[in-house]
Amino acid sequence: MYWLLSRFSMSATGARRSVIRELLKLTQQPGIISFAGGLPSPETFPVREIAELSREVILKEGAWALQYGPTEGVPGLKEEIIRHIAKDGMKAGPENILITSASQQGLDLVSRVFLNRRNRIIVGRPTYLGALSAFRSTGALFSEVELDEEGMRTDRVREQVEALRLEGNPPKFVYVVPDFQNPSGVTLSLKRRKELLSIAREHRFPIIEDSPYRALRYVGSPVPSLYELDGGEGFVISLHTFSKILFPGLRLGWILAGPAMIDRFVMAKQAMDLCSPGLTQAIALEYCRRGLLDGHIQDNIVLYREKRKVMLEALERFMPDHPEIRWTRPEGGLFLWLCLPESVDVEIMFHDAIAAKVAYVVGTCFYAYDGGHHAMRLNFSYPSESDIVEGIRRLADVIRNYL
Numbered sequence: 555m556y557w558l559l560s561r562f563s564m565s566a567t568g569a570r571r572s573v574i575r576e577l578l579k580l581t582q583q584p585g586i587i588s589f590a591g592g593l594p595s596p597e598t599f600p601v602r603e604i605a606e607l608s609r610e611v612i613l614k615e616g617a618w619a620l621q622y623g624p625t626e627g628v629p630g631l632k633e634e635i636i637r638h639i640a641k642d643g644m645k646a647g648p649e650n651i652l653i654t655s656a657s658q659q660g661l662d663l664v665s666r667v668f669l670n671r672r673n674r675i676i677v678g679r680p681t682y683l684g685a686l687s688a689f690r691s692t693g694a695l696f697s698e699v700e701l702d703e704e705g706m707r708t709d710r711v712r713e714q715v716e717a718l719r720l721e722g723n724p725p726k727f728v729y730v731v732p733d734f735q736n737p738s739g740v741t742l743s744l745k746r747r748k749e750l751l752s753i754a755r756e757h758r759f760p761i762i763e764d765s766p767y768r769a770l771r772y773v774g775s776p777v778p779s780l781y782e783l784d785g786g787e788g789f790v791i792s793l794h795t796f797s798k799i800l801f802p803g804l805r806l807g808w809i810l811a812g813p814a815m816i817d818r819f820v821m822a823k824q825a826m827d828l829c830s831p832g833l834t835q836a837i838a839l840e841y842c843r844r845g846l847l848d849g850h851i852q853d854n855i856v857l858y859r860e861k862r863k864v865m866l867e868a869l870e871r872f873m874p875d876h877p878e879i880r881w882t883r884p885e886g887g888l889f890l891w892l893c894l895p896e897s898v899d900v901e902i903m904f905h906d907a908i909a910a911k912v913a914y915v916v917g918t919c920f921y922a923y924d925g926g927h928h929a930m931r932l933n934f935s936y937p938s939e940s941d942i943v944e945g946i947r948r949l950a951d952v953i954r955n956y957l
């Protein structure tokens with residue numbers, strides 16, 4: 555096998571089996587209440603409708619649904635997406651859309667189109683682990699900007715951009731999850747969105763807006779997307795997905811951007827997978843065409859709103875009273891972020907949590923280099939309400955032993 559290793563690319567040689575993956579394997583043990591996954595609840599999957607509709611679609615549309623399709627995506631599905639996002643203030647024509655094999659492919663496409671070794675990019679501190687992996691594979695370097703309750707600190711973004719310019723390595727882009735961020739659950743305020751756009755325009759770099767959770771708002775009022783605020787000027791590349799509003803097994807999402815940018819992504823996608831699956835596009839198209847999507851999203855909101863409430867109440871009830879124990883109160887999405895005192899190392903505590911049959915994601919995996927040793931991400935969409943209460947009770951007991 556050693557001879558084979560010497561044939562690997564630099565990015566494959568650099569890739570490490572992460573400690574986090576090893577930890578996550580432990581969460582699969584029987585009896586564990588896991589807040590570690592990032593999964594939608596299977597209760598939300600419209601199994602019967604998809605089964606019936608898939609059969610009909612294959613019989614009726616099999617000739618194209620089972621065939622290779624256009625790299626840009628199936629035109630009918632693009633039309634449905636255009637209608638769907640228009641309700642959320644996002645204007646787009648078919649030339650502004652590329653259908654992707656979900657958002658993770660969007661992130662990979664962004665990496666391939668923008669990044670070379672040692673390029674700088676600005677990301678949140680913490681930020682989505684999968685984006686870090688996609689960007690890291692190119693050899694890019696991260697400049698991290700901390701978050702507060704209004705999301706990414708734009709004053710710090712400006713400082714970083716100016717410092718990087720002086721070094722002669724200006725950022726290729728800023729990556730942000732503005733709505734109910736993974737992992738923190740925090741939403742970027744309108745003021746910050748406008749500031750971020752104004753920095754992008756002044757320094758001429760794109761913003762990568764990754765917004766899989768945007769439609770899942772449980773309280774408060776929506777903040778316009780960066781894509782809408784940009785008004786078609788081309789400073790925002792916006793990534794979206796069916797994973798959290800319909801089901802992740804579709805592996806379908808879309809990129810919104812200016813036509814020239816979409817063209818670049820199309821060329822990159824051709825080399826990756828030629829096209830996203832025609833079959834799942836046909837299923838998604840039929841689901842949307844029957845007018846089922848909005849009602850389905852509404853059902854998800856009702857379910858997750860309750861689960862979020864149950865988790866917040868359980869935290870309130872069980873967590874030890876300590877000034878350094880704090881958690882976010884996300885207005886939507888699937889996660890919240892729990893911060894613990896400096897004396898607690900969440901990687902060490904993880905093994906005790908597993909012994910107590912409860913699991914979380916250690917904060918460290920959401921940082922590009924180092925950080926998050928005293929924080930964790932908790933998912934509230936997957937476990938049942940009774941498991942949320944029991945799991946938080948167990949977790950609070952484990953934490954209490956570390957204080």
Ligand SMILES: Cc1ncc(COP(=O)(O)O)c(C=O)c1O
Pocket residue numbers: 592655656657658659682684731736764765766794795796797802806807
């Ligand atoms: C912020 C963010 N971006 C992208 C993804 C990837 O999702 P998918 O590829 O299923 O669309 C996720 C998944 O959890 C996510 O949280």
